[in-house]
Amino acid sequence: MRLFRLEIKRIMKSRRTLTLLAAALLMSIVMAYLPISFESINRPGEDGKIIELGGLPAIQFKRDYFEKTAGNITPQKLAEALRTYQSYVKEYGTLNDVPLDIYIENIMAIRPMLRGLIEAFADPKTGIGADLMDIDPDEVEQYFYEKCVSHLDDTMNLEQKEYEAARQFAAGRYADVDQPFYLYPGMSRDAFDYTTLYILVLSILCVAIASPAFANEYQTGSGSDSILRCTKYGRMKLAVTRILSVCCIFIVIFILGMSIHLLILNLAFGTDCLKTSFQMLFSVINLPNINLGQLQIILVLAGLLSVLAIVSCTLFLSARCRDSLTVLLISIVILFLPIFAYGALGDTWIGGIVPSAGIGMKNNFLYQLCDFNFLHIGGMSFWTPYVILVSAAVEIPLFLFLTVRSYCKHQVA
Amino acid sequence: MELKIEHLTKQFKDKMAVDDASLTLTPGVWGLLGANGAGKTTLMRMVAGIMTPTSGVICYDGTDIRKMGEAYRDIFGFLPQDFGYSRDFTVRDYLEYVAALKDVPAGETTKKINHLLEVLTLSDVKGKKIAKLSGGMKRRVGIAQAMLNDPKILVMDEPTAGLDPGERVRFRNFISEFSHDRIVLISTHIVSDIEYIATKNAIMKAGKIVDIGRADELVKEIEGKVWTCTIPAKDLVSYEMRLRVINQRSEDNGQVSIRYLSETPEISGAVAALPRLEDLYLWYFPQENLEGEGN
Numbered sequence: 001m002r003l004f005r006l007e008i009k010r011i012m013k014s015r016r017t018l019t020l021l022a023a024a025l026l027m028s029i030v031m032a033y034l035p036i037s038f039e040s041i042n043r044p045g046e047d048g049k050i051i052e053l054g055g056l057p058a059i060q061f062k063r064d065y066f067e068k069t070a071g072n073i074t075p076q077k078l079a080e081a082l083r084t085y086q087s088y089v090k091e092y093g094t095l096n097d098v099p100l101d102i103y104i105e106n107i108m109a110i111r112p113m114l115r116g117l118i119e120a121f122a123d124p125k126t127g128i129g130a131d132l133m134d135i136d137p138d139e140v141e142q143y144f145y146e147k148c149v150s151h152l153d154d155t156m157n158l159e160q161k162e163y164e165a166a167r168q169f170a171a172g173r174y175a176d177v178d179q180p181f182y183l184y185p186g187m188s189r190d191a192f193d194y195t196t197l198y199i200l201v202l203s204i205l206c207v208a209i210a211s212p213a214f215a216n217e218y219q220t221g222s223g224s225d226s227i228l229r230c231t232k233y234g235r236m237k238l239a240v241t242r243i244l245s246v247c248c249i250f251i252v253i254f255i256l257g258m259s260i261h262l263l264i265l266n267l268a269f270g271t272d273c274l275k276t277s278f279q280m281l282f283s284v285i286n287l288p289n290i291n292l293g294q295l296q297i298i299l300v301l302a303g304l305l306s307v308l309a310i311v312s313c314t315l316f317l318s319a320r321c322r323d324s325l326t327v328l329l330i331s332i333v334i335l336f337l338p339i340f341a342y343g344a345l346g347d348t349w350i351g352g353i354v355p356s357a358g359i360g361m362k363n364n365f366l367y368q369l370c371d372f373n374f375l376h377i378g379g380m381s382f383w384t385p386y387v388i389l390v391s392a393a394v395e396i397p398l399f400l401f402l403t404v405r406s407y408c409k410h411q412v413a
Numbered sequence: 414m415e416l417k418i419e420h421l422t423k424q425f426k427d428k429m430a431v432d433d434a435s436l437t438l439t440p441g442v443w444g445l446l447g448a449n450g451a452g453k454t455t456l457m458r459m460v461a462g463i464m465t466p467t468s469g470v471i472c473y474d475g476t477d478i479r480k481m482g483e484a485y486r487d488i489f490g491f492l493p494q495d496f497g498y499s500r501d502f503t504v505r506d507y508l509e510y511v512a513a514l515k516d517v518p519a520g521e522t523t524k525k526i527n528h529l530l531e532v533l534t535l536s537d538v539k540g541k542k543i544a545k546l547s548g549g550m551k552r553r554v555g556i557a558q559a560m561l562n563d564p565k566i567l568v569m570d571e572p573t574a575g576l577d578p579g580e581r582v583r584f585r586n587f588i589s590e591f592s593h594d595r596i597v598l599i600s601t602h603i604v605s606d607i608e609y610i611a612t613k614n615a616i617m618k619a620g621k622i623v624d625i626g627r628a629d630e631l632v633k634e635i636e637g638k639v640w641t642c643t644i645p646a647k648d649l650v651s652y653e654m655r656l657r658v659i660n661q662r663s664e665d666n667g668q669v670s671i672r673y674l675s676e677t678p679e680i681s682g683a684v685a686a687l688p689r690l691e692d693l694y695l696w697y698f699p700q701e702n703l704e705g706e707g708n
Contacts, residue, residue, distance in 0.1 A: 003513045010510060013501045216499070224497025227558060229463050231514035232487040238514060412463050 003233060007245040017209050021253055024205045028257040031198035032264035035190035044101045056268060062186050063270050069109040070184040070272065073116070073280065079141035081110035082117060086133055112185040116284040120147040124154040145179050152285040159372050166374040166381035173287040173383075183280045187273035187292055191265050192281075195296070196364040198261055199303035203359050206250050206307055207331045210314040212324035213246055214239075214407055219323045226412050239407040243315060243400055250311055251304065258300045266296075282370045287383075295369075302358055302365045302389060309355035309392035310335055312399035319406035338363045347373040347384055355395050358388040414474060415439050416460070416566055416596055421469035423455050423620075430455040432620035433469070438566075441612030442592045445600040446690075448698040452620040453600040454494055457570050460598065461491045473566070487516065490564030494571045496555035498543045504530070504554055505539045508561065515562040529557040532587060548575035556584070560591065567597045573606045585610050604691040614690070618697055632688040639692045641672045642683035652680070659695050674699075 011017055039058040045051040053061055071077075088107055092098045098107060114132055117140060121130035139147075152174050153167075160166040217225040228234045233241075266274065274293030279286050290298065314331040321327045334356055341351040342363035351363055352375050358365040365388060373384040416438040423431040431452045447453045458464035460471060462478055462485060471478045478485045498507055505526065512522040530536045533553040538546060543554055552575045559567060573581050588597060589610045599607055607614065614631060616624040624631055644652060646669045652658060656679060660672040672686060673679075674696055 002519055006510050006513050009506070010499060010502070013506070014499070015501065217497070223493040223495040223555075224499065226458070226461065226463050226493040227491060227497070227511065227555075228514060230461050230486055230489055230491040231511060232483050232516045232562070233514045234486065235483075411465060412458055 003237065003241045004245060007241050008249065011209075011245055011249060016212075017249075020205045020209050021249075024202055024253050024257050025260065027198060027201050027205075028261040029264065031194045031201065032261045032268075035188055035194045035265070036268045038190050039188065042100065043104055050100060059186065059268055059270075063272075065104075066109060066112075066185040067272075069113075071182070073113060073181040073183050073277075075141050075144040075180075078113055078117065078144055079137040081113045082132065082135060082137045082140055084110060085114055086137070089133060112183060112280065116148075116181075116280065117144075119284050120144060120151050122151055122154075124150070127155060127158055148284050149174065155285060156372060160374060160381070163374060163376055163381045165379060166372075166376070166383075169374075169381060169383060170287060170372060173289075174285065177279065177287070177289045178277070181277035181280050181284070182275055182291065184272045184276050187265075187269045187276065187281065189281060191269065192292075192295070192299070192366055195258075195261065195265070195299055196303075196366045197361075198257070199299070199307065199364070200359050200361075202254055202257060202303075203307050203310055203335055203356065204332070206254075206311050207314050207335060208328060209250075210246055210311045211318055211328040211331055213242055213315055214318040214403075214410075215321050215324040215327045218321075218410070225410070229410075229412075235408045236404060239319070239404040243403060246315065247308060247311065250307060254304050254307055255300075258303070262296055262300070278369075286370055287372075288369050295366075298369075299366060302385075305389060305392040305396070306356060306358040306365070309395045309399070310359065312396045312403070313355040316399045316403045316406065319403045319410065335359065347375065349375055349387075352384055352387040353391040355392065355399070357391060358385075414565065414594075414596065417472045417475075418456075418460065419470050419472070421456065421459060421471065422467045423452075423459060423464065424467040429620050431459070431466075434617070434620070434622045436615055436622055436625060438596045438598060439613075440592070440594050440596055442588060442597045442599060442607065442610050444607035444611035444614040445598060445617060446602065446604065446607075446614055446694055447600070447617035448602060451617040453617055454570055455620075456617065457491075457568050457598065457600055458493075460566075460568055461489070461493075462486065487562070488565040490559035490562060490567040492555045492559040492569040492572055494574075496551055498551075498554075500542070500544045502543050503540055504535060504543055504546070507543055507554065508557060511558045512561050517562055525561060526557075529560060533557050534583070549577055549580055552576055553580070565595050567591070567595060569598070570600045571602075572599060573601065573603060581606060602694075604689075604694050608690045616694075616697055623697065628690045632690060632693050635674070635688045635693050635696050637685055638674055638676060638696065639672065639686045639688045640675060640678055640680070640683040641670065641686045642680050643668050643670045644680065645669070655679070657695065657699055659692065 036059065037055050040052060040054045041058045041061055042050050042052050043061065085107060088098055088102065089095055117132060117135055118129040121135045122128060152170060156167045156170050217228060228238060274291060274296070276292045278288050278290050278292065278295055281292060310331065313334060314327060317327045317330050318324065334354060337354050338351040338357050339360040341348055342360070351357060358368065365385060368384045368388060374381040375384060375387055418434060418436040421431055421434045422429070434456060445453050445456070455464065459466050473481060473485060502510070508526045509522060512526065517525060530539050533556060535550065535553055535557065538550060543551060546554065552572065556569070556572060559569065573584060576584060585606065591597065601607055608628060611628065613625065613627055615622050643664060646663070646667045649661065649669050652671065657674040658671050659674060662670045664670050674692060
């Protein structure tokens with residue numbers, strides 16, 4: 001415990017570490033502020049002129065506005081919303097021709113509900129979304145959730161035609177999704193995008209802090225390493241303590257940074273939005289049976305697991321390489337590998353099992369939850385979010401074990 | 414108590430750094446003399462257990478140090494040639510950190526550190542970052558960390574590098590006192606640092622230990638081979654080309670007093686001088702000059 005305390009003190013006294021940790025906390029605020037600042041809405045003022053609201057005032061307006069339409073998305077409610085929409089569009093020609101005051105009064109509140117209809121009634125062969133004006137409200141009233149199931153089947157037949165196991169898995173998962181969906185509009189997708197982007201930023205900062213953990217001692221001549229290595233606890237105990245210290249600091253900073261980030265977002269958008277079903281913000285055929293609040297928790301936990309996996313990999317490299325710059329460069333390449341692999345090859349095992357899988361842009365864990373990506377071995381199919389979580393859970397102890405082993409076996413130059 | 418080095422060899426890709434070295438270290442100060450590249454540092458690293466020998470074994474009281482692991486490191490202190498440290502450490506923080514790694518009880522750590530800081534005249538800079546200290550002070554911090562656990566075996570590689578003459582004298586006295594019932598192995602090519610305190614010396618050349626013994630025993634080898642005489646200053650260059658002149662001092666009337674190594678007197682009027690360890694060193698390593706010598 002004494003060594004652990006002194007190791008924490010040593011790391012925290014480093015100006016480089018303090019700067020990077022301060023940056024991590026600052027970025028939690030910046031990454032929460034940006035999606036809030038993107039919010040905007042136009043509404044008519046008392047004198048008839050259009051008032052443009054942005055940021056927090058826009059969010060506040062939407063919160064008050066959507067309060068009355070929040071609730072369970074029953075087929076009847078959906079059908080009624082569709083009838084309202086169709087009647088106004090028929091009356092004015094197109095949606096763009098509807099006067100702003102009438103739009104805000106009668107249509108804006110129902111639009112988040114209608115988004116799901118476009119998907120559920122999409123063309124079964126092409127997957128192209130339906131036009132709201134072409135959908136029969138009576139059909140919605142009778143078969144909305146059945147249409148969701150059949151749209152999922154259509155999608156899976158398009159995307160996973162050769163993989164029966166994947167199609168069965170998706171159908172099984174979707175059967176567990178709670179219906180009717182719940183909707184409290186307000187929280188934007190941008191907010192979740194910035195949460196995942198913040199996880200990427202945290203990963204870069206953690207990799208930068210972790211890279212010199214062992215390599216720095218090798219680098220400062222061999223003297224520093226030799227001295228520590230010659231002490232009673234300078235081998236395995238030091239390696240384990242150093243790993244624990246680094247991981248503890250990262251866990252605390254990750255949880256603190258994410259807490260600040262989510263606290264700002266939730267205070268701004270309101271916690272009521274968090275009750276919204278995952279399917280109502282992303283796609284009505286998404287597989288996770290969670291609401292947005294649970295999604296935030298899952299993103300934090302999966303993000304933490306991924307960050308620990310890439311940090312473990314960095315620590316291993318640090319125990320192997322002789323200078324921290326090399327460690328940093330290799331770690332950054334590994335960190336960005338899934339992003340480039342996804343961009344170039346789509347879903348591959350490489351992008352799914354590297355320690356940084358789940359961190360990134362289009363390949364991140366949120367997008368994997370939203371998508372129907374599977375990796376296959378023979379007749380077996382694995383949903384990529386599971387692959388990412390299982391890989392990280394295996395890699396963390398594996399890399400940490402290899403770190404200790406490499407450090408203990410290291411020979412002075 | 415003894416530390417036995419038996420047939421130790423370290424082969425790097427293209428170089429035999431240590432070649433079948435055998436040495437039994439007993440309590441006292443041991444000087445390990447040798448020119449740069451003689452294999453001293455490699456030998457010390459193997460004694461410290463941070464480099465694996467190609468062959469051979471090192472035993473502490475009959476037990477292989479590699480098998481002893483923590484138990485060996487618990488009684489061991491090491492100062493490497495290049496003292497390294499994390500840049501953000503203050504002197505006190507660093508010593509506390511090393512003390513914890515050496516399992517010095519928490520209650521004794523402060524007392525121990527304060528004592529070493531005082532003895533090594535570092536008390537005034539205990540709160541300063543090591544990176545901001547002078548070379549001599551850094552070296553003394555290195556010496557302090559090596560002694561934190563009162564090691565039974567203390568190995569120091571060039572401990573006096575960067576120390577001023579006064580600091581060297583204090584270091585010698587400190588080590589002399591400390592070495593009671595302990596094995597202290599000091600590697601240096603600055604002979605004067607160990608001449609008066611080393612119980613025994615080992616001389617390394619090209620990876621081999623070529624001689625072992627007390628200073629007075631070792632210098633017997635060159636009895637009758639160290640000469641002094643006075644020559645005209647104008648002839649000095651020609652004598653330097655013919656003889657291994659190891660010291661020279663200007664005298665009055667254009668004369669120079671020289672000390673040189675030779676099997677025979679060579680110069681008429683030359684007088685045999687009492688050989689010193691430094692003369693022996695230069696006998697073994699004729700290419701070395703003594704410009705780096707302190708006092």
